[in-house]
Amino acid sequence: MRALHEKSLKTFFIDGIRWNLQGTPAFQIFRLVLLGCMGLGIYAYSFQARYGLSVTGMNDIVSWGFYISNFTFLVGVAAAAVMLILPAYVFHDPDFHRVVIIGEGVAVGALIMCLTFILVDLGGPLQAWHLIPGIGLFNFPSSILAWDVVVLNGYLLLNALVPAYILYCHYMGRKADERKYRPFVFLSIFWAFSIHMVTAFLYQGLPARPFWNNPLMGPRFLASAFAAGPALITLILAIIHSSTTYKIDRSVFSKLRIIIVISAIINLIMLFSEIFKEFYFTTHHSISAVYLFFGLDGYDALVPWIWTSVCANVLATLVLALNPGKNNPKVLLPACGLLFIAIWMEKGIGLIVPGLIPSPLGEVVDYLPTWVELCVTLGILALGITVVTWLVRVALIIEQNENPLG
Amino acid sequence: MSSDKKHPKESDIIKLLEGDSSRRSFIKNLSIAAAAGSAALTTGCIPSLAEASTEEMKLRWQEFFKKHYRLMTQEEKDAAVGRLERLAKLENNLDLQMGSEPPIDGVLYGYGFNITRCTGFMECVTACIKENNLDRKVHTQYIRIFEMEPGKLDPSTGDGQYYHEVPVDNKFYMGTQCFHCENAPCTKACPTKATWKEPDGIVVVDYDWCIGCRYCQAACPYYGRRFNWGKPEIPKDEINTKQHYLGNRIRPMGKMEKCTFCIQRTRKGRLPACVEACPTGARVFGNLLDPDSEIRYVLKHKKVFRMKEELETDPKFWYFID
């Protein structure tokens, strides 16, 4: 660690980068793998830049595909940081105080992935500056997408600046002034709900798509996000616990488990309610749900997908709720992973694609992402993981107040 | 396309694609395209830029930073039109006559479609493709004709891909296109105001302002919008050179497009291409604010209905029965 008098904002950034370039060989290999994935993503995107979105599996009917699906899901992961912020800053839970910074790091990573997914989904990414108020023309407040741009960027700022301020204070060897950041913490709590509600409204506000035009959309988004997000954070905490010197208390995991279980159960109740509405008395508004769950006119690409997701979701929820191994991480961690994947399947492709099928004029097509979409997505996920590891590494080193590299 | 000479690798891919128009086979062939594309990448990502002349570069630069159409003064509109004409000359040696005619005072366009008369010949569709410079490679079509069973009025129950001798007895035909809703979900959705309703009721897109997010496409309950997934391709001798800035000018890649009631014609008093082409007179077009117009007669004296009226989109497109 540098001597205190040498420290400044400049050295804060330099140290941040320095700590992240150094590390064990295993860590370096991990970095290289991520870098390779990002390179693959850029390579795949170069096709899209050249030949347009025609290299994706999307068409005029399924006009949103894998990118927007992942975006939608990751908004939930970003919003879930609030499940750590709320107990840590508002209820002053000491367990959560230790891990809240990791949750915020995950939120920042997820938001960066969200924004990148939006950017790669644009047909004219070079015109994205048209969205910037002042030099562009922003359709606010009429367009929900405009709202989404505002809330996502705002949440990114909040989630980056508050932890950065706290970390910087700790780096400088002083205690962060709670009066300064507390209002922003409260703001970020409301903001977390808003990013998910606004993203849900993006779909919910379209009468053209009965599958989305459903008032349960927003609440269900929240419930699924507060299950999937903390599940991911549990996994990350477990990795940190086992691979670094930063030890995390067992009570954090059990508290997170309760949050996940409650959210997952609410999510399942809402899923059941939706399924009931669609299938008890099937109308022409239920056609998308019929396509999703049973297939339509011989098109059934999503049927195995959604049933896998539903089964995994129920199984994981049951395991987490019943807790058969008595807080045995070997049981709970895979269950968290399973729940995360199940919700990713359902809140991603399982939500976006059937909303667009059949078309408003009744045409049914199947959607399959192409290798370009898969590789670009892989690249963006690698970018997100990189961001998270960078932030978490800096945070842990400062919080432990020691430099493992001397 | 002149670009074929410039980039042999790209033309190979295009040839490959033209073998089969469907996008699915495109995906199958993408592995081949990938190899060719990677070679193209090494020679420079955007070769057309590298070979562009200074004048072309300057024009493109100015085009990139131009304002939203509605914020332009008439001089700026003229300048933008001039740039686009010049660029078409430089890039493809095309002599365009592009216009930016404003809406006519006291005119609100309305459209009637006679489901008793339409026989499904689809002359309107071909006329629309030619008039509006629609992408021939992926067969973009603004108009869709559905063969309907009696007793049904929802096109989702009809057959939109028929190809047999028409009319078939005891069936009727129903055309759809952009309905130019007064309360249009698409214009409400657009995050950059790149699509809007003109005072004469036409819902237009500023192709250069659109960012290609496709939210409007998800918002449209009538499947009235089309996206340029790739670069549109039209044989040079088939390009309609009489264009309008908001109408049938050749769209850039990655932008939304749609029916504009042939704005390049209707603002000069002409009928849309589909109306002119219809061999059975099933299509009626005119000024809703003119009490003596044909469309007003239809609204007053015929049994009219609009599609998905329950959505309150207020389309300016009525179906009617003789």
Place this chain on the structure above:
Amino acid sequence: MNRRVGLCFLLLLSACIYGSFAMAARKSFMDEVRESEAPFDNRTVPLEKQVIEETVVTMSPNNDEFFRVLARKKQIGRYKCSSCHTDKPVKARQGLELTHSDVVLQHGLGGRALVCIDCHHREERDYLEDKKGRKIDFDHSYQLCGQCHFRQKRDWLAGAHGKRVANWAGERVVYNCATCHNPHSPRFEKRFPATYSVPLD
């Protein structure tokens, strides 16, 4: 506490009232359309394309307005008919060349099928003749068609049947009945569509 509840209630109530007013005040453009009764002068619209085809003037009985109909005589290949159909009988030699064997008469259903002189003037071949015995010029054949197809004629006069030539604005010029319908076989023949919608996947 009570005051707070009351305040909330008031707020809610005012929101409801505002909402209902907003709903009621929402005007459809159809109101504007219905209210616009002032005639619109179509001639003020600058026309890109003038109708160059030969036309004849007719009058609409509905609104006493004159409009134009595409002329017909120039389109008939063998007009004038009187160049053959003279007072003398047509010679068989000419008859072979100029016979109307190309005419397939499929007009009128079942037992009510029409024959030539149902429409063509019995003596003066340059004219048509309606059931009241009035002589009708070929350019004004709609008068003849309209005696049976009176509904179509009514719609045609007002613009719900048939269509205008080239322009929606400017002077009203409409297609003749026979521009679209073959008078001898007026029903459109079945044929393949001009194009097809591509399969979307």
